Each structure stands twice: as C-alpha cells, then as structure tokens.
Amino acid sequence: MKKLKKNKQILSSFLITCPVCGKKGFSVKQVLDDIPYFGEVLETFASCKFCGYKAHDILPLGENKYPKKQEVFVSSKKELSIRVVKSKYCSIEIPEVGLKIQPGPESESYISNIEGVIDRIIDSLKTISVVKHEKKKDIEEEISKLEKAKEGKSKITIIFRDPTGQSAIIRKVK
Numbered sequence: 001m002k003k004l005k006k007n008k009q010i011l012s013s014f015l016i017t018c019p020v021c022g023k024k025g026f027s028v029k030q031v032l033d034d035i036p037y038f039g040e041v042l043e044t045f046a047s048c049k050f051c052g053y054k055a056h057d058i059l060p061l062g063e064n065k066y067p068k069k070q071e072v073f074v075s076s077k078k079e080l081s082i083r084v085v086k087s088k089y090c091s092i093e094i095p096e097v098g099l100k101i102q103p104g105p106e107s108e109s110y111i112s113n114i115e116g117v118i119d120r121i122i123d124s125l126k127t128i129s130v131v132k133h134e135k136k137k138d139i140e141e142e143i144s145k146l147e148k149a150k151e152g153k154s155k156i157t158i159i160f161r162d163p164t165g166q167s168a169i170i171r172k173v174k
C-alpha cells in the first residue's frame with residue numbers, strides 16, 4: 001500500500017470498461033482516509049481517459065450515524081472552517097437566502113468546510129443564472145447574500161438534512 005498524506009492510503013487502483021463510452025479506459029482509484037472526529041471513509045475517484053467522464057463518491061465506514069438534521073449558524077468567519085462531510089443524499093437549506101437544494105441524481109458526496117459548501121452553492125447559482133435569464137436578478141441577490149456571509153457581514157443558517165445519517169458537521173473538540 002502506498003502512503004499518501006498522513007491519514008490517506010491507496011487501497012486499490014484498476015482499469016475497467018467505461019460506463020459512458022464503453023472503452024476500456026475507466027481508471028478507478030480507491031483511497032482510505034481517516035478524518036479526525038469522524039472516522040474512516042472510503043473515497044472513490046474514477047475517470048475515463050477517452051471520454052473524460054468522471055465519478056467521485058465517499059462512503060463512511062463504521063458506525064457513523066449522524067443526526068438526520070444538523071444546523072450551522074454562520075455569524076462570523078469563525079464558522080467557515082467547520083468541517084463538513086456531505087453525502088449525496090443530503091439536502092441543504094438556507095432560509096435567510098430562500099435557498100433549498102435537494103439532492104438529485106447528479107448530487108455529489110464531498111468533504112469540505114462551511115466556506116467550501118458556500119462556494120459550491122455560489123458556483124451552481126452562477127451556472128443557473130446563465131441558463132435562466134429571467135431569474136438573473138433574484139439569483140444575483142442570493143449570491144451577494146452568500147458572499148456577505150463569507151465575509152462575516154451577514155448571518156445565515158445552513159441546514160443539512162440527510163435521511164441516511166451519513167453526513168456530518170464536525171466542530172473541532174478542544
């Protein structure tokens with residue numbers, strides 16, 4: 001086993017037939033990661049060298065059953081560094097901004113922090129504003145509220161709902 005970062009280990013790496021283009025160029029890499037205050041997760045990275053299709057998933061190992069509803073009140077920059085493990089079944093709601101993001105088939109699992117979660121939401125809102133011109137003004141307002149929260153200039157509540165209990169909000173224990 002090859003050692004990566006301190007807590008990361010490559011478990012396996014192999015080549016299979018790509019589910020999208022059908023050529024044998026889909027390389028899959030499984031990495032075991034130990035996240036402080038959370039436990040072990042199995043992370044899978046996969047990509048096709050022919051068509052560029054990519055897949056990524058995170059599977060928590062062990063008995064990590066977290067509450068189905070968890071909230072983070074972002075009132076200052078301090079909260080931005082709170083770690084988040086978000087499964088693909090997790091929905092995100094920000095009442096102050098009027099946002100509700102339901103998990104869809106394209107929904108991704110990821111490990112990040114509150115700042116990263118806000119960045120991802122801003123990115124997806126920017127993509128939507130290109131598609132839905134008529135809603136451009138509303139979306140720009142939502143983006144500016146999120147950006148203010150990142151600067152610690154406005155307060156928002158981020159509600160994570162995961163019926164599978166695989167998502168975790170990790171506040172460091174001192």
Ligand SMILES: [Zn+2]
Nearest residue numbers: 018021048051
């Ligand atoms: Zn392919």
